[in-house]
Every structure is written in structure tokens, then in C-alpha cells.
Amino acid sequence: MLQRILRLVLVPLARIVFRMTIEGRHHVPQTGPVIIAANHLSFIDSFVIPLVAPRPVAFLAKAEYFQHTGIKGWLIRACLVDAIAVPRGAHRAAQASLELALEVLNDGKAFGIHPEGSRSRDGRLYRGRTGVAWLALASHAPVIPVAVLGTDRVQPVGARLPRLGRITVRFGQPLHFPDPPVNAAQARRVVTDEIMSAIQDLSGQEPAHSYNGLSAGV
Template sequence: MLIQAGVRPALGCLLRLAYRPEIEGRQNVPRTGPVILAANHLSALDSFLIPLAAPRPVAFLAKAEYFRRPGVTGALSRAFFTGMNAIPVHRTDHRAAQASLEAAREVLAAGRAFGIHPEGSRSRDGRLYRGRTGVAWLALATGAPVVPVAVLGTDRILPVGARLPRFGRIAVRFGQPLRFTQPPDGNANRARRLVTEEIMTAIQRLSGQEQAAGHAELPVQ
């Protein structure tokens, strides 16, 4: 338990010493209550960087396998991901997408912060891809505000396929919270798409990325 409790403070200190990240808009993240942090996705580092830059703990989803490894390595892995408030999910299950959203809704129902990458996968070319509507489903189902987040520079620090991080400049920008309500006409599919597009537009304004017309290719499970 002591190791788990010290993970976030220790990594935050290491991050500041090694990279001196530029962090903007932390005051835009509500200090209490449920909130969704919706961010672009350039690197595997993003899901760790955002909780370290945010003013409160942020839960992201993580593969359940990270919590099941045997031996000392497994114990350290569990302590690390638990200390980072990661939520284990079974991504190979045929109902994985809905199960992930239900896990996220439980986090928000408990008044916590939940982080999500609406693109669904890392961008391989630096562009911002079209968002998937799970983030809108969460926002409309829970009423939680959505804070758009832009992460910059992580694709140079840890590119796709790299094993060890490099040195470089990184930045995290938190935008103004967005609030959404269920549409009066009951057209849920249209509402989710419109909400998702508004969130992605807010992320793009923070990141300055070129927008791609389609969705990012999802990783093979």
C-alpha cells in the first residue's frame, strides 16, 4: 500500500526534473465531483502524463493483464498501475467496449475523474483523428463535464514502437469544461455524434493538430 500511495508523487517529481513540462489551464479541471478528461493520443506516455499534470487523480483504463503478471515483476506492475488509479479491463472480451464504458461510468458515479482518448488509438502521423462516440455516451449518461486536453511532444519522447523514452519538451493544456444534456428530441445517435465532434474541435483548438477525415486504426487485440 505504501508503494502504491507513493507512485503518483514520485513520478510527478521525476517528470518535473527530467522534462520540465509546460502545463496550462490546470484551474479548468474541477477539484471535486465527476469530470471527464478527453485528450488527444500521440504516445503510450499520454495516459500517465495527464494524471501527473492534473490537479487531482485521474483514472484511465488499462489492460487487465498488467494486474495479473506473476512474481516480483507482477507485484511491481500491480502497484504501479494501482498507484496511477488505472482501471483493469478485459480488452479481448467481445463486449469489451461496453464493459469499458460501464467501468468508466462507475468511476464518475463515485465522483472521480476519468481520462479517455476519444480517437481510440494513438495517432501514427501526428494528426488528430475523428473521435469515437464513447466519450459522448459517458457525458450524456452521467452529466459529468468534459475537460478537453491537448498533449504535445510525447510522440517525440516515446514514438510508437520505441521502448525507452527520449528527452525533449512536452506540454499539457487543459481547456474550459464543456457541459452537455440529453437532447429533447431523443435522437441519441445524432446527439452522441454532435457532442463528440464538439469535444474533438475543442481538443484541436488546444493542440493545433491537423484534423484527419477518418478514424484512427484500432490496434489488433
């Protein structure tokens, strides 16, 4: 309860400090399973989206994040109140992570995922890995494409503390994927590419047309 109260303070504070612009929140269904699929420019993307979404969004998070003490630990746990803590080893097990995400969706909740895997170091939008499509097809949950902009300047790679800057979060229209009439592997690729195209339309990022080599994600 204390963490949720703290979030009520953090949201308006973040909007003021980072001059946040939030668009399309009405596209996110208020109930039922939904997948929030976003680009990935900064470490704080998974913190920002749950703060501004109209309902709780669960992201996978390393268990170490929940072990920090003091004010830092308190703030992290407040932002990650709906996150799923996974051990370091399990975090690298792609299918195990997807199974955890599917459980969240089967419970009628919202799950957030970055299909690119790791953060983009050059600002381009990298090719999506097909785990997001596996989730969409297995759960029949709608997918909300999301573009997060400006977080790479607020929290650049290697920076210990956020900087002042402007952050924009755009929620797109729901994407629905019925059972496809093609083989499973081909379907996952087609669905993933459609999701990434929707994210690119929202973000305006230059597509990289390749995978992010830093990621071992799905």
C-alpha cells in the same frame, strides 16, 4: 500508500526530465464526476495525464500491465494506481468498457478517455468515436478537453524506453452537455465533434476528418 508516495517523487522528476509545461489545471473541478478527454499520440499519454492532473484520473488499462515484476512493474503500478484493470477480452468490448467508466463517474471520480481510440501514427487528430459522448450524456459530467504534446517524440511507436524531450499538457475549459433535443445517435455525434474541436483548438493538430483505422474503439 507506497505507490502514492512514489508518485510524489515521479511528478517533480518527470517535470525536470521532460521539461514539462502544464497549463490550465485549474479548469479541472476538485470534486465530483468529470471526464478528461485527450488526444492520443503515444503509449505514455495515459501515464502522463494522471501524473499532472490536480486529482486522481482513472483510465482503463490492460490487466497485463499490472503483472510486470521488478522495478518496471513497480513504476507501472505507481503511474496506474488509479487505473481500472480489464482483461484482454473485455478491453475490446466497447460497451463493457463504457459501463465500467460510467461506474467511476457515478462514484464522483474522474475518468480519462482518448476519443480517437488508438494512437495517431502521423500526428494528425482523428475523428472522435462517440463513446465519450455516451459517457457525458449518461453521467451529466463535465468534459475537460486536454491536449498532450511531445509524447510522440519522447516515446515513439516501437521505442522500448522514453527519450529526452519536452512535454506539454493543456487542460481546457469544462464543456457541459444538457439533455439534447435531438435523437440519441445524432446527439452523440454532435457532442463528440464539439469535444474533438475543443481538443484540436488546444493541440493545434491538423484534423484528419476520418477515423483512425487502427482502432476498434467506440
